[in-house]
Amino acid sequence: MSGSYDIFLARLRDRGGYADLARAEQVLTAALEVLANRLSAHTAEALAAQLPAFLTAALENRSEQQAEQFGVEEFCRRLAELNETNLKTARRDAEVVLTCLADTQRRSLTAQMLHELPHEYAPLFGRPGVT
Template sequence: MQWNELVARIREHGRYTTDAESKQVARLVLSALGGHLSDDVRERVAEQLPATAAESLRYQLPATKPLTGPEFVDTVARRLQDATSATARWDVSSVLAVLAEVCGDDLTDQVIADLPPGYALLFGRAELLSVA
């Protein structure tokens, strides 16, 4: 897959009006995600992506604090101009749903397992809760 193909899929999924908007959202979400994945999982995901996207994911310092899904969305909202929690959730979900398609079920399961609770829905997956 080429960078322009990934951008086109994100643009279609997120219903963005321009490639520039899709590129900005893709880079921002992937860079934010990169800091929250273990080295091994991050590298396996990066191998599935075009070089430009892989760089956004790979070259991040590890997060100092694990973030739940909603906290992650709020972090992205602060980085996007004029974003609200609702629009940031849309942006994050648009990128992560396409990432799930690109990575396939097994790797996506590994990514979700590598993250704190609250990310599955952002990848377009149901999140099962265990009840004690």
Template structure:
């Protein structure tokens, strides 16, 4: 069952300690648009199905990535898409959004998401793995 829009945005706003709902929405859209470019097939479809409809569409119609971005480059790309962002604030934005995504996804789907991503994304989702 998909998470409701207001619940998702409230969770991101809380984790990101954003002053406004608009900031949480902007971060959510940018991060999910970049994430969607890295996921394919059933994994992307299943994750999209658990997100609020507006964010599900963002994940399914991603910004195109020519190659999978390392976690560091993912953060830099996020900073480039958010006006006034720095790598430091973008790291915060990415973590706020992806930790909520991880909660929504659950462990099984999260494991399959991480298999499609370059090493190191487990930390961005707040799900560090033993090496």
């Protein structure tokens, strides 16, 4: 998985225009942490199973047993806070990370995540037409 993770991280860095792999990984980890709080425990665990072990901590640090209910604006606000950026940058970061995840994870997992989230999240996953 390490080789495929390195390729994924390089793709994330290139797509996001991040200065280096460390910054790309920081953005990824923060986005996973916010996403984990929005997903059901079952879906967060399914996503964690697809990722390297050291990234699963971000998905396991859920603040509640139940998925929190918040929209894209709050998702981006939380991401901006974690990454110490503005909302515009956080939205771009969310789009980069979630689109890369959707492009590289099982389709059924992406569909499961999109099913749990409000329709306004679909563009963040690079799936603007999904309802």
